[in-house]
Amino acid sequence: MGRSIYSALRGCLKAALIGLLALQCGLLSAQLTQVTLVLSEDTEVHRQVVATIQGILEQGPGPRLASRTLTLKDLATRSDRNAGELLVPIGTAAAQGVAALDLPIPILNTLIPKQVYEKILQGQPALDARRFSALFLDQPPRRQARLVRLAFPDRLRVGLLLGPDSQNFQPAIAAALRAQGLQVAVEKSASTEELAPALNRLLGHSDLLLAVPDPLVYNRNTLANLLLITFRSQKPVLGYSEANVRAGALLALYTSPAQAARQTAELILALASGRASLGTPYYPKYFELAINETVARSLAISLPQEAVLKARLEAMESAD
Amino acid sequence: MDASLHARLLALALGPTAVLSVVMAAYFTDARIDELDQALREEGRTAARQVAQAAEYAVFAGNLDFLRRVADAAAQSQNVRVVTVFDRDNHELVRHAVAAAEASTEASGSRLQNLRFTAPIVLGQSLPLAQDMLTGEAPADVPGKVLGKVLVEVSQEATAARKRQLLVSGLSIALIALAVSGFAALRLARRVTRPILGLVTAVERMALGQLGVRVPEVSRGELQKLESGFNSMAGALESVHRDMQKKIDEATALLSHQARHDTLTGLVNRREFDVRLARCFASARQHGARHLLCFIDLDRFKIVNDSCGHAAGDELLRQVSSLLKGRLRDRDTLARVGGDEFAVLLENYADPINHGVDTAEAMRKAVEEYRFFWNGKQFSIGASIGVTAITADSESVAALLEQADAACYEAKSGGRNRVILYRGSAAAGKPAPLPGLPAQIEQALAQNTFQLCAQPIAALRDSIPSGWEIFVRLPGPGGGNLPADEVFVAAERYGLMPAVDRWVISHALANFGQLQSAGGARFCSINLGGASVAETGMAEFIAETIAAHDVDPALVYFELKEGAAGNLLTARAFMQTLKALGCRFMLDDFGAGVAAFTQLKQLPWDVVKIDASAMADLAPDSVDGQMLASLAGIARSLGMVSVAERVESRQVLECLPSLGVDYAQGEAVQPVLRFDQIAAA
Secondary structure (H helix, E strand, C coil): CHHHHHHHHHHHHHHHHHHHHHHHHHCCCCCCCEEEEEECCCCHHHHHHHHHHHHHHHHCCCCCCEEEEEEHHHHHHCCCCCCCEEEEEECHHHHHHHHHHCCCCCEEEEEECHHHHHHHHHHCCCCCCCCEEEEECCCCHHHHHHHHHHHCCCCCEEEEEECCCCHHHHHHHHHHHHHCCCEEEEEECCCHHHHHHHHHHHHHCCCEEECCCCCCCCCCCCHHHHHHHHHHCCCCEEECCHHHHHHCCCEEEECCHHHHHHHHHHHHHHHHCCCCCCCCCECCCCCEEEECHHHHHHHCCCCCCHHHHHHHHHHHHHHC | CHHHHHHHHHHHHHHHHHHHHHHHHHHHHHHHHHHHHHHHHHHHHHHHHHHHHHHHHHHHHCCHHHHHHHHHHHHCCCCEEEEEEEECCCCEEEEEECCCCCHHHHHCCCCCCCEEEEEEEECCCCCHHHHHHCCCCCCCCCCCCEEEEEEEEECCHHHHHHHHHHHHHHHHHHHHHHHHHHHHHHHHHHHHHHHHHHHHHHHHHHHCCCCCCCCCCCCCCHHHHHHHHHHHHHHHHHHHHHHHHHHHHHHHHHHHHHHHECCCCCCECHHHHHHHHHHHHHHHHHHCCCEEEEEEEEECHHHHHHHHCHHHHHHHHHHHHHHHHCCCCCCCEEEECCCCEEEEEECCCCCHHHHHHHHHHHHHHHHHHCEEEECCEEEECEEEEEEEEECCCCCCHHHHHHHHHHHHHHHHHCCCCCEEECCHHHHCCCCCHHHHHHHHHHHHHHHCCCEEEEEEEEECCCCCCCEEEEEEECECCCCCECCHHHHHHHHHHCCCHHHHHHHHHHHHHHCHHHHHHHHCCCEEEEEECHHHHHCCCHHHHHHHHHHHCCCCHHHEEEEEEHHHCCCHHHHHHHHHHHHHHCCEEEEEEECCCCHHHHHHHHCCCCEEEEECCCCCCCCCCCHHHHHHHHHHHHHHHCCCEEEEECCCCHHHHHHHHHHCCCEECCCCCCCCEEHHHHHHC
């Protein structure tokens, strides 16, 4: 029995190595020479992101990468293809649009929620995961779990309110939380109507709510209500965006577009230099931490300074 | 009165309506205003509450954008002007003010202050949004923590404008109601007051004597009954008044006639005659008209009256009246001025002396030729007529009367049954005593120049006391006394008799003691005229005088002539008063007339005096003797004593005792003595 497991593991490892080699040979047989940034929409944020990426790429070491920016429409109509081209769709819409084109070009999605990425993969099984990677906006579960421990030393029961799109994350998040010695409570809601009762139930046996992005659960229409329910229960919410904090989440870990752009550029450079590969999607390396002081006061929770918390988290991560 | 009735009716009809409409309008306006206020407050409270509820999340979360939206939404409410949200520490989080200062509010001057409503923002105070999603189960342990508060300022401008509108409309409705009910009340009041005012006016006019006034019967119901009742009442009143007026007029005419006419003869009486005489005198003096005044004194009338009674006398007077009237023109005036005296005014004679005397002569002749028949007896009478002319030279009415009286007197004294024309005192040939007689009597009364005389009434038997008859004589200018008969006639005619009698009574009683001591006589007898008997207070005067002189009333006798006691009742009352005192009464001149016999029975006489002067032959077996004896016998049988008076011969005096007479008086017994003579004796 042990032998069979071992041989299976070896088989897998072998297969992986072979795959990797093949990828190396296949995909990067042609050296990365051109980066095409794809925008679905022309906003200030997106322009900033483009500018940041291009700025870093230009100053990057090694051979110079040709970079260009195309809209999704332009991309669809253009037929010129470079062998060493990398498509970098920026944002959810661009990611979905590029995926739909089903081009035989390596793609690095950026500024995209993990959930969107996984949904695209689920919808298009034909996509070659080795050529379709992403840099998520979502924070890595371990970072969030650590923050919980840091910020709320005496709140050990973490509640998760999950919807249809986010329930896949439960195992990873739960594992990360448990790894930090935290208990996990989960409530799921399949519809908007069930949200409030589910949240109330959840808060009954949780000390805080860890918000996991899900369009059904946390959207413009539901957020205020959900937050109000947590206020009334005197339970803090750990959000996933700066907007969450503005809306009333006690604190949030998030990656700003600039940070995401920076990491994207660094990733492209690493890809170009072969120090990295497209295989596994990436969690953001850089992050910000925001605290809603009003809510903290309202809840009578005293938190360490944002910078202090951030520094501790960073220290923990560098120690890994 | 009319105004007040009208006003009262109006007030009655209008008052309750006015009060009611004003009260209702005030009530409903007030209620509406109250509702408006309530609504405004409710709006403010609701807004504050809603903002507080909606702000719960945002304040907790510090979500100012959300909070602004909430405030903005609240400020959309009509009257909300300012929405301010404060946090727990009273720091202003959001302030939303509506710029709603309209021009009209500024113009209204007094800017109304906004009403302020606050509501606390409490955590878990309500679950408005959660409830949508919850199945009703709220968390049991709602902390109720205060997060802050909401201040909502609500403008009163719109409400105030609406209030003004309400007030105006309420007032208008009240005014319209008042006007309508006022109009109705005015008509109602007029319908009631108009007939009543008509009645009032009618009553007032009726009170002013307009008995013919009627009201139109135009109303209905009670008012109509009132009107018809008034009309029938007025009709009855008018007819009664008319009847009464007629009777009054008749009575007045009768009285007026009676006042001016003699009831017996229907001729003008003395009063009316005086009026007409005065008129004639005036016309003579002013216009020189010439008239004639006659006095007619019937001769021998007394005989008829005394022998046949008053009825005969009255009849004679009536016949003579018509006889005389037949001799006169219509415009002449014939008046009866005394018992048997007439006066005639012959007006407007060109030659009054001749024509007047002719007319007077014609009258005299007619009377002379006239014969009066009574109970188979025949009487002839005559007329003594005095005539005087009324001319511009006439002195006065009184002088004219005196002149006529003097002429008449002259006619009488000159042998009666003749006409004498007054020709002035000088022309009359002798002094006229009569015209001055009343004045002399008055003078004598005033100056006490009457001569008090007495004549003994001698008892013919020893068993009875003697007495004195006391009387007066009026001394004439020539020394002797004036004729007693004429003096007394004049005194009677001019109403001086009672005064003369009083004079005699007081003087006689004052000197009674002197009489007693002088002649040994026991009683005194005083004459009283008919006017004295009738005079009110005479009996009292006598009683007082008797008492004043301390005279025994039983010794005082009064002599009354047969006719003097004219009214039996008066005479009896007078006599009984004095008899109660103790005085006694003598019937004078008994047997001279017929009436005396009745009076003898009807009045309480004590003594009867029989005139013996006419009895020449008083021998006991003669007719005169028998007559006297029977008279004395009648007296005695009635419990009276008899006195034979005017006994002038010795022979008669001697017969008297045998005829049963108790007393004798006269020249043959003892002549009249003056009081001073008695005193001297």
